[in-house]
Structure formats: C-alpha cells, structure tokens
Amino acid sequence: MRIFVTRGSGGLDNLRLEEVPAPGPIGPGQIRVAMRAASLNYRDLLWMRGEFGPPGPDGLIPCSDGAGEVIETSPGTNRFKAGDRVALIFNPDWIGGPFPLTAGGMGRGSLMLPGTMQDEIVLHEGEAVHIPDHLSYAEAAAFPCAGVTAWNALTEARPLLPGMTVVTQGGGGVSLFALQFAKLFGARVIMTSSSPERCQRLKAMGADAVIDYRADPDWHLRVKELTGGVGADLTLDIGGAETVDRSLAATRVGGRLALIGLISGWPNAASALFASGVDITPIKVGSRDDYENINRAVAFHGLRPHISASFCFEELPDALTELKASRHLGKIVLTF
Structure with missing residues (x-):
C-alpha cells in the first residue's frame, strides 16, 4: 500500500511517497479501514517541520484527519460492520470525560501516532465514528480536528x-x-x-x-x-x-x-x-463523545463544511504548499 512519510530531520523536503506492506492481521476489537479522504490542519505542518522533535526511526506519517470504509472487522466487534463509512477520531485515547494525559493527546500524524496518509489503517473500533449520511468522505474528513475543536471552543x-x-x-x-x-x-x-x-x-x-x-x-x-x-x-x-x-x-x-x-x-x-x-x-480538540454530539447536529441540520481546495492523494506536497500560503477559506482535503 502507499504511504507518505517524512524521515531523517523531517520537513517537507524529506516527504516521500513509499510502498509498504499493508498492516497485518487484525486483533480483538479492531477494524481495518480503507482510507478514502484526509484533510489538512496547520498542526500537520508543525509536526512535519520537526517543531515538536525530529521523526523517529520509522519516520512520521502525516495528517491527523481522515475518513474511509470499514473493509474488515474482528470477531466480537459491535460498533461497525464491513461497508460502514467512518471517520477517525483525533485522540484515540479520549472517549469521554476529562482529557487524559496520554500519548494519544498529541493526535495522529505526530511522533506518537502514525497519521492518515496511508491507504489502509488498522485501529480499535472505539477510535472511529459513523459518518452522517449526507456527507462525502472528503467532507467527513474535514471534521476530526478542526470541527471538534471549534465545537468545544464554543460549548466546553x-x-x-x-x-x-x-x-x-x-x-x-x-x-x-x-x-x-x-x-x-x-x-x-x-x-x-x-x-x-x-x-x-x-x-x-x-x-x-x-x-x-x-x-x-x-x-x-x-x-x-x-x-x-x-x-x-x-x-x-x-x-x-x-x-x-x-x-x-x-x-x-x-x-x-x-x-x-x-x-x-x-x-x-x-x-x-x-x-x-x-x-x-x-482547547485540546475533544473526545469521541464530543464528536458524536457534533455529528447528531450536523446530520439534523444537513450542515456541510466549507471545502476550499481538493487534491488527490499523490498531490499532498501541493496541498501542503497551499496550506502554507494561507490562501484558503475553509478546509483543504485530499481524496484517495
């Protein structure tokens, strides 16, 4: 499968598109998601530039936000079935209640957690939410960081x-x-x-x-x-x-x-x-419970995010250049 990864000293100049094996067999409570879209946040640039430390030996797979289709579930999972459309939550350790002081708080696309710029991701079923029916994958991918952050800033x-x-x-x-x-x-x-x-x-x-x-x-x-x-x-x-x-x-x-x-x-x-x-x-983004509250409001009102620009998976460097230029109004998304 394809991944984008930055290695060595990090930075956009070291960003590479690579072919790697797909994740191995899924374990108890896990699902396999074929990624269909991702979106960019300014924090992705900070991580890729190494402002929170250089990538480790395995490199850094960028971007915290993404949405896709469940293509495999392990026995005993009950939140999703194959074919469901899901979005990944920003902090996989924060289901509800107070903010937990764990590595997950730094979000995907960090030194602690690989990001969404990969064709397939294996994760625990608790780390995803259903996508409202009226949203496309690209629209759904806009919400996990920016949408949940905005909601909590207004209501927390x-x-x-x-x-x-x-x-x-x-x-x-x-x-x-x-x-x-x-x-x-x-x-x-x-x-x-x-x-x-x-x-x-x-x-x-x-x-x-x-x-x-x-x-x-x-x-x-x-x-x-x-x-x-x-x-x-x-x-x-x-x-x-x-x-x-x-x-x-x-x-x-x-x-x-x-x-x-x-x-x-x-x-x-x-x-x-x-x-x-x-x-x-x-504001530390928010929990899965917060995200599901947002999705109820989004579904009821038929709300759609403002998409400023859309790029293909292979065009991540161009999308990041657009983000750096600050010309956008709304979200920059990538489709896989």
Missing part, C-alpha cells in the same frame, strides 16, 4: 446562548466551523481577515461583521465598537503569540477566551491575563 466551558457575540480569526477550518456552529446556536459572529476581498467572502458565508486586520491592526478596538464598548462574550484565538493580547482585549469582563492556535508561536504568560477578568480555556 459554558453554554453559548442566542444573542451572544463570538469573535474568531482568519478563514481556516476552525474559524469556518466556529462560524457555522455559532450560527446554529443563534450567536452573532465577528471575524477578522486579511483583505477586503476575503472579508466580503466571509460575510457571504454568514459572518455578521468582518474586520480587515491589515487595514485596522487594532481590530480589538473595532470589536469593542461593534459591541457597544462591552466586548465579545467569547473570543477564539487562532494566531497565538501575535494575536492573544488583542484577543484578550476584545473580550468582555466575565467573558471567555479560547486558546486554540499557534500559527505565530506560543503565547507568553502576561499579567494582563490575570487582570482582565476573562476566563481562559485552552
């Missing part, structure tokens, strides 16, 4: 109620999912983006207001204006080090700041965090 710490204001940044997968989910809850959504053209596209996708952060770098002041001087009830920080201070300033006293992304690096702790009166919630 406290309920998101109609009429509340949510702020999110850019046009990546988490932000677009947050827009879609927040509108389901009846919330107002303010987004930031990098050009008038992108701002118009985000408004056409349903954003109530969009701020061009290049033209208006103090965008947190504009959020305050749009909320009558109060600030947002919830702000999703995607950017990390270069955006967290403005995200904090855009949030009302008693509101919540969800820390999600590291696009510009790790944010530094600051006295402002403690003086702001804002609740800080780091």
Whole structure:
C-alpha cells in the first residue's frame, strides 16, 4: 500500500511517497479501514517541520484527519460492520470525560501516532465514528480536528446562548466551523481577515461583521465598537503569540477566551491575563463523545463544511504548499 512519510530531520523536503506492506492481521476489537479522504490542519505542518522533535526511526506519517470504509472487522466487534463509512477520531485515547494525559493527546500524524496518509489503517473500533449520511468522505474528513475543536471552543466551558457575540480569526477550518456552529446556536459572529476581498467572502458565508486586520491592526478596538464598548462574550484565538493580547482585549469582563492556535508561536504568560477578568480555556480538540454530539447536529441540520481546495492523494506536497500560503477559506482535503 502507499504511504507518505517524512524521515531523517523531517520537513517537507524529506516527504516521500513509499510502498509498504499493508498492516497485518487484525486483533480483538479492531477494524481495518480503507482510507478514502484526509484533510489538512496547520498542526500537520508543525509536526512535519520537526517543531515538536525530529521523526523517529520509522519516520512520521502525516495528517491527523481522515475518513474511509470499514473493509474488515474482528470477531466480537459491535460498533461497525464491513461497508460502514467512518471517520477517525483525533485522540484515540479520549472517549469521554476529562482529557487524559496520554500519548494519544498529541493526535495522529505526530511522533506518537502514525497519521492518515496511508491507504489502509488498522485501529480499535472505539477510535472511529459513523459518518452522517449526507456527507462525502472528503467532507467527513474535514471534521476530526478542526470541527471538534471549534465545537468545544464554543460549548466546553459554558453554554453559548442566542444573542451572544463570538469573535474568531482568519478563514481556516476552525474559524469556518466556529462560524457555522455559532450560527446554529443563534450567536452573532465577528471575524477578522486579511483583505477586503476575503472579508466580503466571509460575510457571504454568514459572518455578521468582518474586520480587515491589515487595514485596522487594532481590530480589538473595532470589536469593542461593534459591541457597544462591552466586548465579545467569547473570543477564539487562532494566531497565538501575535494575536492573544488583542484577543484578550476584545473580550468582555466575565467573558471567555479560547486558546486554540499557534500559527505565530506560543503565547507568553502576561499579567494582563490575570487582570482582565476573562476566563481562559485552552482547547485540546475533544473526545469521541464530543464528536458524536457534533455529528447528531450536523446530520439534523444537513450542515456541510466549507471545502476550499481538493487534491488527490499523490498531490499532498501541493496541498501542503497551499496550506502554507494561507490562501484558503475553509478546509483543504485530499481524496484517495
């Protein structure tokens, strides 16, 4: 079967397409999945660049998100049967309850777990969920990291109620999912983006207001204006080090700041965090139970993710180049 793998010092220059034997016989409780689609997240680039350490001797198979068809089950499995369409969960150790401190918390496509860029995967049946009937494999592959992250950012710490204001940044997968989910809850959504053209596209996708952060770098002041001087009830920080201070300033006293992304690096702790009166919630994607809750809502509303670009399996390097360029609005997917 085919795999993509990066070896040695890691990095995109060391990414190779290889032929390897398919996984061996499945064990108790396991299923074999023929992968049909995957999607990209910014964290995939960080792992491939070696920012969390170089690949081990077996290399790193990239990408955390994927969907496929069950083609074999072991005796005694009861969640799936051959022919079922499934998506893999991000953290195979987190079924429900509090976040577990295990290797699975780093997700697939990390030094701890091989990713989804391979033709077949053998896994425990508890590590997958059924795909809503109306979604294609490519659409389903968009949800495991970005979709679950966005849902938990909106709902994990406290309920998101109609009429509340949510702020999110850019046009990546988490932000677009947050827009879609927040509108389901009846919330107002303010987004930031990098050009008038992108701002118009985000408004056409349903954003109530969009701020061009290049033209208006103090965008947190504009959020305050749009909320009558109060600030947002919830702000999703995607950017990390270069955006967290403005995200904090855009949030009302008693509101919540969800820390999600590291696009510009790790944010530094600051006295402002403690003086702001804002609740800080780091988001660690979510559990299988969370994912299944999302799928019920997605199926009921017929919701589909925003797909920005689609590539074939062999075009992973081109897809990663597109991700690095930050031209996308929504998810970049690969079909197998």
